[in-house]
Structure formats: structure tokens, C-alpha cells
Amino acid sequence: MHVSVVLFTSDLRLRDHPPLRAALDSAGTVVPLFVRDRAVTEAGFAAPNRGAFLADCLTDLDSSLRERGGRLVVCSGDLVEEVCRVVTEADADEVHMAAAHSRFATRREDALRRALEADGRRLFVHDAVTVAVPPGEVTPSGSDHFAVFTPYHRQWAQARLRDVVAAPRRVPVPEHVKGEPLPARDDVPGISPALPAGGESEGRKRVTAYWRRGLGAYDDTRDDLAADSTSRLSAHLHFGTLSPVELIHRARRHGGPGAEALVRQLAWRDFHRQVLAARPDAAHTDYRTQRDRWRTERTAGDDIEAWRQGRTGYPVIDAAMRQLRHEGWMHNRARLLTASFLTKTLYVDWRIGAAHFLHWLVDGDVANNQLNWQWMAGTGTDTRPNRVLNPVTQAKRYDPDGTYVRRWVPELAGLDAPAVHEPWKLPGLDRAALDYPDPVVPLSEGLDRFRRARGKQG
Structure with a gap:
């Protein structure tokens, strides 16, 4: 039996998920895998609110997979070690995952590729999963990235987006591959009292409601503090429970100033990723120093x-x-x-x-x-x-x-x-x-x- 592993990272959904579709097309049987990478915690990225939202996302993803005859395999530890362990246990030939753009994520991706290739396995990385237009796809003459948003946006708006990928009807998963219990929101201390629920199901409900009630007026009301009329989709985009590619296609079909303003915000999201991909040090050092002597x-x-x-x-x-x-x-x-x-x-x-x-x-x-x-x-x-x-x-x-x-x-x-x-x-x-x-x-x-x-x- 040919088996592939699909490594979920910041793409916790089934709809418009090219790595999952490619793995199913290649192998027919897959192991949907999420690794709770201890390096994320050690690097200080694992904050309580995101940990609780992540627990919701994983629970929802597992539920959606079970509706299709599968399940989500979750494990904890070093990501490279855990993926290689699951690959061996499943006797998988290949791993599919979404492309990474931060320095931390690209280094982790490179380490995983080396480890898999040393064992005769292959890593397939799919672009335009967590962003609409990947870093490096549109660049100015004489530079590796745009430093100003407006000219970036002009080229970004002309880029051809890939088609949206339908969710699979069935996701066969080998029974012998084991994982650990799913994390639960209630197990995370220190979260905000009104933290919203996570997961693809919740994200899609929010999109549907916003398209009906808020999108048309978005351009007029998005800066109104009391109206609270923004989409509130940012957390779902961060965790990948919603696809930016799908949202842009839907907004463009909808049309109107509100939809155009929303698409522009998604362009800002891609703009920042292409800046950081080209200048990773900007996560901690001045992109353009003013030689400030800040108060501390x-x-x-x-x-x-x-x-x-x-x-x-x-x-x-x-x-x-x-x-x-x-x-x-x-x-x-x-x-x-x-x-x-x-x-x-x-x-x-x-x-x-x-x-x-x-x-x-x-x-x-x-x-x-x-x-x-x-x-x-x-x-x-x-x-x-x-x-x-x-x-x-x-x-x-x-x-x-x-x-x-x-x-x-x-x-x-x-x-x-x-x-x-x-x-x-x-x-x-x-x-x-x-x-x-x-x-x-x-x-x-x-x-x-x-x-x-x-x-x-x-």
C-alpha cells in the first residue's frame, strides 16, 4: 500500500488544501499529521491565546477528517524527529506540506528535507497555501522584494491566482499509525475571557455571516472603532483555517468597494511576508534604522x-x-x-x-x-x-x-x-x-x- 504523509502547519483546513489533494492523488492513503513542535515553545511563539485557538482548530480538523473516514494524528516533540518517526511507522514514501516563509520555518523545512532524503524519502512543498502570492513571485526591477506597498500591490493585483481545490470526500488513514490525545482549550491557562472559537467550521461560518452583513459596508466602516465592523478573519488566516486564495476569489466575484478593500488588506498580509522573507532580521532589528535611542x-x-x-x-x-x-x-x-x-x-x-x-x-x-x-x-x-x-x-x-x-x-x-x-x-x-x-x-x-x-x- 502506497502511503503519503501530509504535514499540517499553518493550514489547518480541508478546503483548498493543495498538499492534501496532492498526497491523495499520489498515494490514495495518507497520514494527516500535526506536530506540536517544542521548538515553537522554546522560541517563545506559543502564547496562551494561540494555544487555545490551536486546540480548537485541531479538534475541528480531526472531526472533519473523521467525517471522511480518517483522523488527525497529533504528536509532540522535535518536528523533524517526529515526522521521520511517523514516516517510518507508516512506511510512507513522501511528505507533503505548505511552503514556509519565516526564517524559523524555512530552516525547519530544510532540516526536514535533509532528514527525509537521507532515508530515501521525498518532501514536496506546495506554494500559495498560506499566502495568495508567495514571496518572490512579484519583484521590482533590481531588487529581491518591494519595500513600498503601493507598487507591490499593483503587481500583486495582476498575479494569477491558482484555482481553489475542493475538499476531499474521503481521507483513508492507516489504522496502525498512532498519535497522542488532542489538546483541549480547557487545558490552556491564562487565556483571554472572550477569546473566540477556532477551527475551519467556525471560520467558514464567520465568512458566510460577514459576506451577508458586513462586506458591502467594509470600506466605509472598517475604521469605526465602536461599530466593530471588520471581518475578524485574521486569526483564521493566521492558523490557515481559511484560505487567502479562496477569500480573494470570492471577494472578487462579489465585487464592490467593500470587497476591494478586503482584498487590499490581504495584499498587505502578503506584502509583509515578502519583506520578511527577503529580510528575516526585520523580525528583531530595524528595517530602516532611524538611529533611535529608545526608552526601555x-x-x-x-x-x-x-x-x-x-x-x-x-x-x-x-x-x-x-x-x-x-x-x-x-x-x-x-x-x-x-x-x-x-x-x-x-x-x-x-x-x-x-x-x-x-x-x-x-x-x-x-x-x-x-x-x-x-x-x-x-x-x-x-x-x-x-x-x-x-x-x-x-x-x-x-x-x-x-x-x-x-x-x-x-x-x-x-x-x-x-x-x-x-x-x-x-x-x-x-x-x-x-x-x-x-x-x-x-x-x-x-x-x-x-x-x-x-x-x-x-
Whole structure:
């Protein structure tokens, strides 16, 4: 009996899964495998919210496989060792998996290929599974990647996407290959109280509901903090329970400004991956250095902790940081505001903010998280590195009646807009009774410090 192994990584779905389809076409019998790689934990990538969401995804994937006569084999340990062990146990000839794009993942992929080939087995890597347009497929003249989004997007939009692959009707799995019990969400401590459910089934329900109720207005309402009208598909894209290729095909068929805006966001996702694939060090070092001498935990510990806890005295910043802890997610506009505040108003190292986000965000991945932080810090691909987002002005624009702030900062529930955005201006305010802090720094003082540090006075 010819057997293939399908190694699932960030592609935890059955619909539009080219590696699974290729393995079934080649062998007929497959071992669907997921390895809980201890290197992920040792590298600090395994945060509680993502661990709980992952447990949901694996449970749902196993259920879908069982509906098709199969099951998911889960094991823990070193990924290369575990895959080779399963390959030997199953007497498989080949392994199929989705292409990797981060430095960590590509090194792991290379190690797996060497180990399999040394044993006379083959590794087949399939592109355009976790992204729509793989890194390196569109490049500018004279460079290995685009450093600016707009010209990248023009070429990205012209790239031909592969066709969507249907889910298999049956997935025969050899009975003698054993795995360990599936992880459970309840076994993960320290998760956010309102963490959403994971899994392909949940992701597809969310897509269906959003296509009916939110997509048409997405371009008009996606920055409205209180409306919460974004798709909230980011965690499902991160874990691969939804296919970016399928979403783009569906959005283009749907048409309209909302669909176009959603596709543009998916292009940003691919843009960051092609930057990081070409410049892996950008995960930890400045992509374009401004020679900053950032404040750190040692020099700004109290300010940093106030930011983390949502006690900065700037209501929209505090609302966003509290949403992050409660849901494991934050509105995209709020991500920009909180990042600008930490790096530009408090002049704190972007890596400190990026690490905090990676701890809490269920959709947190290195490419999007680190490069979005660098964009806002002015050390990344932003062509205006000294831009500063004023949290009060932005709050009045994107939360004009204060609904978002009052939702997450109940201390201010009795205040109307615009006072809810600037409570320190209220005459005769009993601050002790309000139990809300004064601003950690006046905006003008923070702006002056930043301009001096960057050598810019305008």
C-alpha cells in the first residue's frame, strides 16, 4: 500500500488544501499529521491565546477528517524527529506540506528535507497555501522584494491566482499509525475571557455571516472603532483555517468597494511576508534604522506598564489595550493608535510593544506583527517615518460619540463625548471618585521629545 504523509502547519483546513489533494492523488492513503513542535515553545511563539485557538482548530480538523473516514494524528516533540518517526511507522514514501516563509520555518523545512532524503524519502512543498502570492513571485526591477506597498500591490493585483481545490470526500488513514490525545482549550491557562472559537467550521461560518452583513459596508466602516465592523478573519488566516486564495476569489466575484478593500488588506498580509522573507532580521532589528535611542524597561518602566494595563490616562489607548487583554484581539485602527502612542508619544522601543502584542494576540504572527510595529515606529516600510497619530484627534474621528471608550473604560461611562476623550479638561472633576489616571505625559511634551530624538522640528 502506497502511503503519503501530509504535514499540517499553518493550514489547518480541508478546503483548498493543495498538499492534501496532492498526497491523495499520489498515494490514495495518507497520514494527516500535526506536530506540536517544542521548538515553537522554546522560541517563545506559543502564547496562551494561540494555544487555545490551536486546540480548537485541531479538534475541528480531526472531526472533519473523521467525517471522511480518517483522523488527525497529533504528536509532540522535535518536528523533524517526529515526522521521520511517523514516516517510518507508516512506511510512507513522501511528505507533503505548505511552503514556509519565516526564517524559523524555512530552516525547519530544510532540516526536514535533509532528514527525509537521507532515508530515501521525498518532501514536496506546495506554494500559495498560506499566502495568495508567495514571496518572490512579484519583484521590482533590481531588487529581491518591494519595500513600498503601493507598487507591490499593483503587481500583486495582476498575479494569477491558482484555482481553489475542493475538499476531499474521503481521507483513508492507516489504522496502525498512532498519535497522542488532542489538546483541549480547557487545558490552556491564562487565556483571554472572550477569546473566540477556532477551527475551519467556525471560520467558514464567520465568512458566510460577514459576506451577508458586513462586506458591502467594509470600506466605509472598517475604521469605526465602536461599530466593530471588520471581518475578524485574521486569526483564521493566521492558523490557515481559511484560505487567502479562496477569500480573494470570492471577494472578487462579489465585487464592490467593500470587497476591494478586503482584498487590499490581504495584499498587505502578503506584502509583509515578502519583506520578511527577503529580510528575516526585520523580525528583531530595524528595517530602516532611524538611529533611535529608545526608552526601555529600565528608563520608562512605569509608562510601559501603564500602557500595558490600559492606565495611560488617554481613554482610546486604554480602551484598546483592555480590549486586547479581554478578547485576544484588537481593532486595526486601535493597533495603529496604541503603537504610535508607545513609540512616538512615549518614545519606547517598538520591540517592547511587539512582544506584548505577540503574547496576547490570537492572530499574532511575526510578519504582520513585527512589520506593522516597525511601520508605526517609523523604522519599517512607511514612507513617512515621523508621522505621529494624536490619540485625542483620532478618537474624536473614529469614536465620535465615545461608545468604544465607554465600552472598555467603564470608569468613564458617565461622560459624554467629547469629554470622554479628554476627561482631564473637565472643570471640578473629582479624579479620586472617577478612579481614572491623569495622562502619563502631555501630548505636546511627548511630541517634543520624539522630534528632538529624531532631529525633526516640523
